[in-house]
Amino acid sequence: MAAEAANRRIVLRNHVTGFPKESDMELVATGTAPSRVPEGSAGAVLLKNLYLSCDPYMRSRMSKHEETSYVPDFVVGEAITGYGVGKVVDSSHPGFKAGDYVWGMTGWEDYSLIKDPSKALFVIRHPELPLSYYTGLLGMAGFTAYVGFHEICAPKEGERVFVSAASGAVGQLVGQFAKLMGCYVVGSAGSDDKVKLLTEKFGFDDAFNYKKEKDLNVALKRCFPEGIDVYFENVGGAMLDAVLLNMRVRGRVAACGMISQYNLDLPDPVHNLMAVVAKRLRIEGFIVSDHYGRYREYEETVARYVKEGKIAYVEDVAEGLENSPAALIGLFSGRNVGKQVVVVATE
Amino acid sequence: MAAEAANRRIVLRNHVTGFPKESDMELVATGTAPSRVPEGSAGAVLLKNLYLSCDPYMRSRMSKHEETSYVPDFVVGEAITGYGVGKVVDSSHPGFKAGDYVWGMTGWEDYSLIKDPSKALFVIRHPELPLSYYTGLLGMAGFTAYVGFHEICAPKEGERVFVSAASGAVGQLVGQFAKLMGCYVVGSAGSDDKVKLLTEKFGFDDAFNYKKEKDLNVALKRCFPEGIDVYFENVGGAMLDAVLLNMRVRGRVAACGMISQYNLDLPDPVHNLMAVVAKRLRIEGFIVSDHYGRYREYEETVARYVKEGKIAYVEDVAEGLENSPAALIGLFSGRNVGKQVVVVATE
Ligand SMILES: NC(=O)c1ccc[n+]([C@@H]2O[C@H](COP(=O)([O-])OP(=O)(O)OC[C@H]3O[C@@H](n4cnc5c(N)ncnc54)[C@H](OP(=O)(O)O)[C@@H]3O)[C@@H](O)[C@H]2O)c1
Ligand SMILES: NC(=O)c1ccc[n+]([C@@H]2O[C@H](COP(=O)([O-])OP(=O)(O)OC[C@H]3O[C@@H](n4cnc5c(N)ncnc54)[C@H](OP(=O)(O)O)[C@@H]3O)[C@@H](O)[C@H]2O)c1
Numbered sequence: 001m002a003a004e005a006a007n008r009r010i011v012l013r014n015h016v017t018g019f020p021k022e023s024d025m026e027l028v029a030t031g032t033a034p035s036r037v038p039e040g041s042a043g044a045v046l047l048k049n050l051y052l053s054c055d056p057y058m059r060s061r062m063s064k065h066e067e068t069s070y071v072p073d074f075v076v077g078e079a080i081t082g083y084g085v086g087k088v089v090d091s092s093h094p095g096f097k098a099g100d101y102v103w104g105m106t107g108w109e110d111y112s113l114i115k116d117p118s119k120a121l122f123v124i125r126h127p128e129l130p131l132s133y134y135t136g137l138l139g140m141a142g143f144t145a146y147v148g149f150h151e152i153c154a155p156k157e158g159e160r161v162f163v164s165a166a167s168g169a170v171g172q173l174v175g176q177f178a179k180l181m182g183c184y185v186v187g188s189a190g191s192d193d194k195v196k197l198l199t200e201k202f203g204f205d206d207a208f209n210y211k212k213e214k215d216l217n218v219a220l221k222r223c224f225p226e227g228i229d230v231y232f233e234n235v236g237g238a239m240l241d242a243v244l245l246n247m248r249v250r251g252r253v254a255a256c257g258m259i260s261q262y263n264l265d266l267p268d269p270v271h272n273l274m275a276v277v278a279k280r281l282r283i284e285g286f287i288v289s290d291h292y293g294r295y296r297e298y299e300e301t302v303a304r305y306v307k308e309g310k311i312a313y314v315e316d317v318a319e320g321l322e323n324s325p326a327a328l329i330g331l332f333s334g335r336n337v338g339k340q341v342v343v344v345a346t347e
Numbered sequence: 348m349a350a351e352a353a354n355r356r357i358v359l360r361n362h363v364t365g366f367p368k369e370s371d372m373e374l375v376a377t378g379t380a381p382s383r384v385p386e387g388s389a390g391a392v393l394l395k396n397l398y399l400s401c402d403p404y405m406r407s408r409m410s411k412h413e414e415t416s417y418v419p420d421f422v423v424g425e426a427i428t429g430y431g432v433g434k435v436v437d438s439s440h441p442g443f444k445a446g447d448y449v450w451g452m453t454g455w456e457d458y459s460l461i462k463d464p465s466k467a468l469f470v471i472r473h474p475e476l477p478l479s480y481y482t483g484l485l486g487m488a489g490f491t492a493y494v495g496f497h498e499i500c501a502p503k504e505g506e507r508v509f510v511s512a513a514s515g516a517v518g519q520l521v522g523q524f525a526k527l528m529g530c531y532v533v534g535s536a537g538s539d540d541k542v543k544l545l546t547e548k549f550g551f552d553d554a555f556n557y558k559k560e561k562d563l564n565v566a567l568k569r570c571f572p573e574g575i576d577v578y579f580e581n582v583g584g585a586m587l588d589a590v591l592l593n594m595r596v597r598g599r600v601a602a603c604g605m606i607s608q609y610n611l612d613l614p615d616p617v618h619n620l621m622a623v624v625a626k627r628l629r630i631e632g633f634i635v636s637d638h639y640g641r642y643r644e645y646e647e648t649v650a651r652y653v654k655e656g657k658i659a660y661v662e663d664v665a666e667g668l669e670n671s672p673a674a675l676i677g678l679f680s681g682r683n684v685g686k687q688v689v690v691v692a693t694e
Binding site: 069070236240249255256257258261266267268269270271272273274275276277278279280281282283284285286287290 | 416417583587596602603604605608613614615616617618619620621622623624625626627628629630631632633634637
């Protein structure tokens with residue numbers, strides 16, 4: 001790295017209500033990038049960011065909350081932070097050395113100084129695989145799919161599994177993990193092309209375009225005449241309400257996210273919760289970072305799957321830091337096909 | 348029993364929509380009661396009914412459903428069935444003998460022929476205790492409180508527990524089981540007298556009259572400044588919505604019932620389900636009859652509690668089969684104070 005490299009960052013211009021816009025964020029030049037961990041930052045590492053991950057939960061951080069949620073709000077005028085993949089340029093932490101590839105929490109900027117890297121970053125153990133996979137399949141989204149499906153859903157072979165936002169980063173993997181264990185899997189997505197991807201590329205047994213269905217309850221009854229054992233919940237609202245009507249006795253819902261609700265002031269109504277009693281359902285939420293203690297096991301398992309060709313994986317790659325705001329807000333209109341990544345630099 | 352005893356029954360006159368009325372049911376004389384199990388009914392027992400239990404789930408059976416729920420609909424013109432306590436008059440089943448006291452599924456009538464008694468009835472092992480207790484504390488409602496609290500809520504000592512419909516059959520016992528294991532317990536109920544009962548008789552730490560609160564969220568924040576670990580859900584709707592805002596991280600909701608919804612055509616909206624993800628909540632429904640395999644253990648434990656004075660118990664006793672329709676519909680206006688029982692006969 002040349003000492004005179006420029007640094008640029010994406011900052012939040014204002015807190016957001018409703019749908020986020022590109023103009024809520026701004027690319028700012030911040031002068032020359034550091035080439036070393038500065039004096040007085042013992043234990044830090046300096047990262048060159050290569051790939052950034054666009055994740056739906058970031059929407060929540062763009063709002064101002066009275067009570068802090070499980071992640072703090074972004075600060076206006078400061079760089080947005082999020083998951084990403086980078087290369088260690090300099091390190092004053094014994095667990096990281098220059099040249100290491102890492103994934104974890106970094107800044108939306110060319111170079112980031114990570115003050116507490118052992119809490120924020122994992123060293124990548126399979127740099128022979130495409131590094132961008134560590135923004136999704138081999139990183140947070142993939143591990144979310146794995147934990148949410150295998151632990152929260154407690155699935156059994158042959159069970160009937162439904163996944164919403166099924167072509168996205170998490171959904172495409174939930175569906176494939178479910179197929180790998182012998183389940184019947186149906187997904188919903190927001191375009192005919194995505195639906196095709198589900199059945200033709202990811203091996204779902206069936207799929208539907210939820211935007212074209214007049215009645216989600218009817219669509220689910222068509223795909224699951226005998227009901228749903230496991231619902232992997234990514235969208236919330238009307239879909240959850242319809243799913244509740246179609247769950248089987250002792251069904252399980254892994255509440256991973258509810259993206260249809262993230263831009264609403266008043267969340268949509270859900271009416272059918274009495275099904276939880278009558279059908280003895282379990283609805284359980286989880287946050288992937290609570291489970292990172294078991295990430296290394298996942299990394300090995302899935303790196304092997306990738307090498308064996310057992311997993312298909314689709315990414316949607318935007319080029320350049322300057323395009324990251326558009327990529328991020330695209331999640332909320334379904335612009336992304338597969339995992340949304342931004343390439344900041346190629347080494 | 349004299350051979351000429353009359354038999355009377357409460358029949359459903361019509362399927363019900365909305366709030367049930369007394370006139371949806373009718374007392375009908377059906378001639379002379381049998382004094383023996385009739386020929387051709389091998390394996391049956393003849394019961395004299397002593398106490399009937401009024402239970403909220405019976406409302407669902409009064410409606411006509413396209414799909415059968417976990418209990419079948421009542422049949423118009425036939426006797427209503429429900430939990431009760433009776434004395435065996437005659438038996439052709441080896442597990443029951445004349446003179447046994449039993450509790451379980453019987454008819455709303457003076458005498459009932461129970462065709463498959465080993466599936467429907469438990470022989471009462473503590474007839475030295477008030478027999479009516481087997482319609483509640485020592486029967487279905489009590490076991491519901493026990494299973495729902497100890498198994499579904501998975502409570503820990505010192506946790507903060509909220510119970511709705513807290514002065515009722517199930518609620519009063521949930522609160523006391525929670526106190527016995529060292530929890531902080533708050534209940535809601537629909538009158539100031541019931542609220543007093545909660546703190547003064549059942550030992551709740553705090554209680555409020557939900558009908559007098561302008562904002563349930565504010566009431567819950569007042570009682571639980573640090574949030575709720577365990578919610579025992581009896582009412583649903585607006586209360587559930589407010590509770591979701593006040594749950595602590597990794598809180599649990601035992602979905603036992605949602606009585607506020609039973610008479611509505613369109614169930615009330617619940618908006619705050621995103622809390623399930625952000626706070627990693629578990630909401631789990633259960634039906635007590637799935638757990639009857641462990642009932643005998645419960646009976647012994649709680650019979651001992653009663654003898655040791657560890658449990659307080661309040662019943663609301665209506666006199667006479669003819670008053671059972673009013674007692675049943677009273678559940679939905681909160682007329683009952685404590686467990687609603689009907690005395691049909693005193694031996
Ligand atoms: N609990 C955790 O720890 C955790 C971790 C990661 C992700 N998550 C959650 O998992 C879910 C999926 O995340 P992801 O990273 O895999 O995102 P993604 O699916 O790759 O991208 C978001 C997708 O959501 C769909 N969507 C957007 N607005 C929608 C709406 N109003 N109704 C229905 N679908 C809508 C769009 O696809 P369509 O074209 O199909 O509409 C869009 O492509 C999100 O809810 C996210 O918050 C949770
Ligand atoms: N899952 C199971 O296996 C199972 C078994 C038994 C019972 N349950 C459920 O447990 C709950 C309690 O049953 P229980 O037998 O103990 O009945 P209960 O509490 O003795 O009687 C019903 C009480 O519900 C309250 N209520 C009525 N309408 C209401 C409304 N709109 N909003 C709020 N509260 C209302 C009234 O008390 P207030 O004066 O406080 O309003 C009434 O006294 C019910 O939901 C029932 O369906 C479930």
